[in-house]
Amino acid sequence: MEHSGNRQWFAMHVSHCGDTPWGRAVVSLECITERKRAEAFDLARRRVLELVARQQPLGIVATELVALIRERYGDAAYVALALQHSDLYHAHDADLTIEYVATLDAFTRTAVHAPPYASGINLEITTINAPEEMAPLPALYCWRSRLHLNPGSLPGVLTLGRRVMAYPDSDDLRFIELVNQLITIAVEQHERLHQLAFQAHYDPLTGLPNRVLFEDRLRQALEVAQRTRHKVAVLFIDLDRFKQINDTLGHNVGDLLLVQLARRFEGCVRASDTLARRGGDEFMLVLPEIVETSQVSQVASRLHEMLRMPFLVNGHELFLSASIGASVFPDDGEDADTLQRNADVAMYRAKTTLRNSFQFFDPNTNRMALERLQLESRLRRALERDELVLFYQPKVDRTGRLRGAEALIRWQHPKLGTILPSHFIPLAEELGLIVPIGEWCLREVSRQLREWQQKGLTLIPVAVNISAIQFAQPSFLPMVAATIASSGLDPALFELELTESTLFSDLELLLRQLHELRALGLALALDDFGTGYSSLAYLQRLPLTTLKVDRTFVARLDATAHNGSRGIVHAIVTLGRSLNLQLVAEGIETELQHRFLLDAGCDLFQGFLFGPPLPAARFESLLLQRDSSE
DSSP, X not given: OOOOTXXXXXXXXXXXXXXXXXXXXXXXXEEOHHHHHHHHHHHHHHHHHHHHHTTOOHHHHHHHHHHHHHHHOTTEEEEEEEETTEEEEEEEOTTSOHHHXXXXXXXXXXXXXOOOOOTTOOEEEEEEEOOXXXXXXXXXXXXXXXXXXXXXXXXXXXXXXXXXXXXXXXXXXXXXXXXXXXXXXXXXXXHHHHHHHHHHHBOTXXXXXXXXXXXXXXXXXXXXXXXXXXXXXXXXXXXXXXXXXXHHHOHHHHHHHHHHHHHHHHTTSOTTSEEEEEETTEEEEEEEEESOXXXXXXXXXXXXXXXXXXXXXXXXXXXXXXXXXXXXXXXXXXXXHHHHHHHHHHHHHHHHHSSSOEEEOOHHHHHHHHHHHHHHHHHHHHTTTXXXXXXXXXXXXXXXXXXXXXXXXXXXXXXXXXXXXXXXXXXXXXHTTHHHHHHHHHHHHXXXXXXXXXXXXXXXXXXXXXXXXXHTSTTHHHHHHHHXXXXXXXGGGEEEEEOGGGGSSOHHHHHHXXXXXXXXXXXXXXXXXXXXXXXXXXXXXXXXXXXXXXXXXXXXXXXXXXXXXXXXXXXXXXXXXXXXXXXXXXXXXSHHHHHHHHHHTXXXXXXXXXXXXXXXXXXXXXXXXXXXXX
């Protein structure tokens, strides 16, 4: 039997004894109140922990805990859970008006002396009396317990307002402590989820939205714009030469600078705009509800204006500039991915044309960028797919006889056809692919010379172009030496053509490398001479064997408007003769050019007048003709 009038539970036990037909009965009552309360609390505790595990809102967990407290204390007229004076949840009897509850903290409190409690229990007992104007509302006897939250968490308070005065006994203290623990678990779980949500959507350095949150805000703006027919702008902002600050002053200064920059940029945008950090020194901005594209230009102008003022970081006065690109919905794209990609293309255009500038997206620029990207992807596969070939352009002497050749690379793409080096060599240098391509060229020349030798043909020297990037690699010299040695050919059959850009390096290192190449027996030619900034002091110290007259001067020899080119050619030939260098003129296309260069004293001649670059099989025919005529 259970009796709950005073929230006490009893169990009735009946036993029979005696030997009469009716026997005798013994009835005993056992108080099971504590057991029932323990079972109820355990059930409630499991429900609360389940809610926490399911990551339910803190208010739902608080509701469950308040119900548990009111179940235990039937005379509880008011129960509240609060964090930093902000109610999570409260429950009160109907006779306590909203005004009464809302002003509880302002009521007169009378401290009640209570016996000391066990350590760890922070419990305050007070009597709260309503002001006379709110009579005849009853006084409340409150237990207030501070929550044991982790350091750094918001302070919390559990308040229980009872209609009868009562001191908590040991069971009450245990109950309060257990409720305290459950609240603590729930609050800490809530704060962890909040922190994880912040980390997932905000940049930890600047506090700005990150790329994930930016894209979400952008998609929301696009959904609204589709209904309202407004425009939406996306801006990409890339800082110019920020890496130099990081490398010079350290990443700590760079980080502080980015934080200052973020605060300045925030002052340039509306509350409805979203400024985000993409990563590194890149920022993004979405401008919703744009009416005219001129608004976008005005925002970009404000951003640039904010960068005019110096930044003061750790005693350093620093200046920044930024390249900004923008795309506009729906003109430049109708989805978030397209708009971001096009804004990125516009930013890249701003950076490559004029730093610290602003550019709108241009479809033509995008087309060229896409073509370049496709070319890059195809070039990375060209070597492994055996799409590169060498053509050989003849060099003839003053009598017109074949005396040498220059190996010129071609890219034979199965769909794009033949691609000239002027279209892909600069890209290969930018991507670092020029190093394996250059090694392949030297190995291919070596292989081809051996093949011609095996056919009994008389070999001629072949020049191979060397990029400045390739020449600067530590592995370059060992690679050349190994290739020449494995060929078994006379090293004099190999000529390496260097450009003037190769000379812009450490002179002593350059001299040492060139002397080592000459020690191998290779010929060394300087190509494009006179088109750059060659120092004559450098030139006389370099162990060169050949000087080439560049085609830009040769092309102007038969134009009366460019008589100055003739003087330059004469000067180059005179210089070469004084340095005991062989002189080669390239790019010869007319008889007039040939006669002038012949009279000037050049040794070898190269150009379409004597033959275009030929595939190896067709060039082999020239070698056969030369051998048969001698």
